[in-house]
Amino acid sequence: MAEIIELEGGEHPGSNERVDERLGPQYLAEGPLSSYLGEREEVAFVMHAKRGGVTVERDGVSETYKPARGCRTVVAITDLRVVIAIGGADEGGDRVVPIPFSTVTRVATDRGLLRERLVVRTEAGEQWSMPAGGDLDPVVAYLEEAREAWSQADRSAARIEEQLTTARAHLEDDPDAAREAAEEAVSMIAAGREGVRAFDLGDRVLVHAGFDEYRADVRSIQRRALAALAEAHAGRADRHEAAGRLRAACEAHEDARDTAEQALAIDAEQPPDEQLEAQIGTAERERARLEGLPRERATATLEDARSIDDPERRAERLADALAAHRDWIGLSWGPSAPFAGDPDSIRARILDVVDEIVDARTAVIDRLLAAAERLHAGGRTEQALSACSQADDHLQQALTVVTELAPDREETLRTWRVEIDHRRALIEREAVGVDDGNDPDSGSSGHDGPGEGPPESTDASASTDNGGVVAGVTTKTADRTTPERESRHDDGGFGEAWERLDTAPDRGADRRVSAEADLRAMDDGEFRTFVAACWSELGWETTIFAQSRGQYDVMAIRRQLIDLRVLIWTVHRPDGDLDASTIDRCVTDRDNVDRADAAAVVTTANVPDSVRDRAASHDIKLLDLQNLLDLLEDEGLTDLVLGEDN
Incomplete structure (x- = not known):
């Protein structure tokens, strides 16, 4: 006779000894049923029979296991598996067959006139037939749900x-991908x-499904990956520092610290x-070190x-110091800047460095x-002019710094511009006088006519009092209401362009035609100087650059x-066409200038x-020429060409 024992929820609070009590003593040869179950395994149903055996079919071959005399066949259906225990069926010992739910493919019943059996098929192709008695429907329903719940758990586990x-495969080569x-x-x-958990049996399945072990594996991988990432951030910080990117290096050290803290x-x-x-x-130590490094x-x-005693070498090194101070103020700017330093104090130090560069x-x-004076006195004109050019280069470097960082210091450099131009003009004039066979000290210009020679005075300081363009250096524009415009151009670096204006056409002639003729008659340098003068008259500060x-x-x-800021190219070609390559060159040059708002x-020509379309x-x-003449008429600047007073 077979019997089914259903254990209610209150009967199996984790202890299987209650099952042994229900079955009674000596129903198996080697021990109670609980000895074949796991500590966390809980029994839902027990079927037992005194004489009924268990039949298994494999590949069309049947084999039956029967209990020994005085023993029973016991089938325990737990939350993990079906456990078949046949007392004394294995050479005096118990034959125990566990069938995990994850291997069960089908559950059925085999009902006959005098018998009723539970049939379980497995994925290995086995069919186990077990004796049963009573109502098998609750057992079958439990087995079906357990099979589906474990199937769900197994699919999730595989993924x-x-x-x-x-x-794990990414831990060594790509810790971020591993994380x-x-x-x-x-x-x-x-x-x-x-x-x-969606199944009624879900909580019990989760006890055995190994999800907790997976979570432990994940934590181990995460910790190892984060530790490797922290090390990678530290290496990135070192590379940034070596390349001079201190802010990026500081951020990388912060990332290294934060990542290591996450791992911990x-x-x-x-x-x-x-x-x-x-x-x-x-x-943390490396970040603290970087905070003071710019200073x-x-x-x-x-x-x-x-x-450094030598002023030229000192100037070059001061330029490096200026760059370092500008880096410092950039890194310390803002309330969240990690680098030590007060921007106002650094700014004051920058101005001190600018003064030292100028000095x-x-x-x-x-x-x-x-040196130019000595060389010229010794008859070495070419070397003297080279010294003036070198002085120009140093002045330009000083002007570049001052214009950007300390415009109020420009006045000092204007004085040096006058000195350089004065020295060069003396050398060039006397050199021309010698070439023409004239005595440089005689005061003779070597030209015929009063309107053909160079200006009488080579002292350009008079022109800088009221502004204008002096040999390529920006000067302040004078008030346009100044009655005597000639005073601003008298030998102010404009050269023969303004000497020629004294012989302008008669006032009664067509002013536009005369202006056009005079413009066409200019040479390249005169035209460049004339364009700068026009912009100066319109209220701009202008700088002329050497061709x-x-x-x-x-x-x-x-x-x-x-x-x-407007960049201006002058092309004086009255008898030719303006070619497209000139426009392309202007575009290239303009794009290479950091601060240019327009180009003209x-x-x-x-x-x-x-x-015109390309421009x-x-x-x-x-x-073009007609646009320029229109501008002169509209702005009342025609007299700049004709050499007349307003």
Whole structure:
């Protein structure tokens, strides 16, 4: 006779000894049923029979196991598996057959006239037939739900295992990918739990399904990946520092510290806490060191520059100190800046460095001008002019710094511009006088007629009192209401362009025609100077650049809340066409200038439509000869060409 014992929920609070009590003593040969069950395994049903055996079919072959005399066949259906125990059926011992639910493919009953049996098929192709009695429907329903719940758990476990394998594979070569894969595994574990928990038996299945072990594996991978990432951040910080990117280096050390702290917060054994704590400490020390590094570099570079006696070498090193101070103020700017330093104090130090650069450059200029005088006195004109050119270079470098950082210091440099131009003019004039066979000291110009020679005075300081363009240096524009315009141009660096204006056509002639004729008669240098003068009259500060620079000829600046800068190219070709390559060169030069708001080409050449279209497409303003004459008429500037008073 077979019997089914259903254990109610209150009867199996984790202890299977109650099952042994229900079955009674000596029903198996070697021990009670509980000895064949796991500690966390709970029994839901027990079927037992005194004489009924268990039949298994494999590949069409049947085999039956029967209990020995005085023993029973016991089938325990737990939350994990079906456990068949046949007392004394295995050479005096119990034959125990566990069938995990994850291997069960079908559950059925075999009912006959005098018997009723439970049939379980497995994925191995086995069919187990067990004796049963009573109502098998609750048993079959339980087995079906257990099979589905375990099938869900197994599918989730397979996906999690695959994800963990991917994460482990990335640990060495790509810790960030390993961390991401581990995080994805966390999501998969949570989804798997929810899927299993949807079954009535779900909570009991989760006790055995191994999801907790998967979570431990994930934590281990996450901790190892984060530790490797912290090390990678530290290496990135070192590379940034070596390249001079201190802000990026500081941020990388912060990332290293934060990542190591995340790893330390994860409950896993490897890497050990001591290793992670060491990473955190190193990152904090390196970050603290970087905070003061810009100040140390700027201070050390400035001290080194001040220790140099030679003014030229000192000027070069001061330029390095200025760059270091500008880096420092950039790194310390803002409330969240990690670097030590007060921006206002650094700004004051920058102005001090600018003053020292000006002092060093002007000391070099003074030395070069003295050398030019000696060389000229010794008849070495070419070397004397070379010294003047070198002085020009040093002045330009000083002007570049002053214009950007300390415009109020420009006046000092204007004086040096006059000195350089004066020295060069003396050398060039006397050299021309010698070439023409005249005595440089005789005062003779070597030209015929009073309107053909150079200006009587070579002292350009008179022109700088009221402003204008002096040999390529920006000067302030005078009030346009000044009655005597000639005074602003009297030998103010305009050269023979303004000597020629004294012989302008008669006032009664057609002013536009006369102006056009005079413009066409200018040479390249005169035309360049004339264009700069026009912009000066319109309220701009202008700078003329030497043609040998190969870039723009004039820079015009309008001083206002935000300065406007216009780059001007002059093309004096009254008998030719303006070619497209000139526009292309202007575009290239303009794009290479950091601070340029507009670009213009002023030309006396004929402008083909294709060139005009190209200029418009590249946003290059184009003023041809007629546009320029219109401008002179509209703004009342025709007298600049005709040499007349207003």
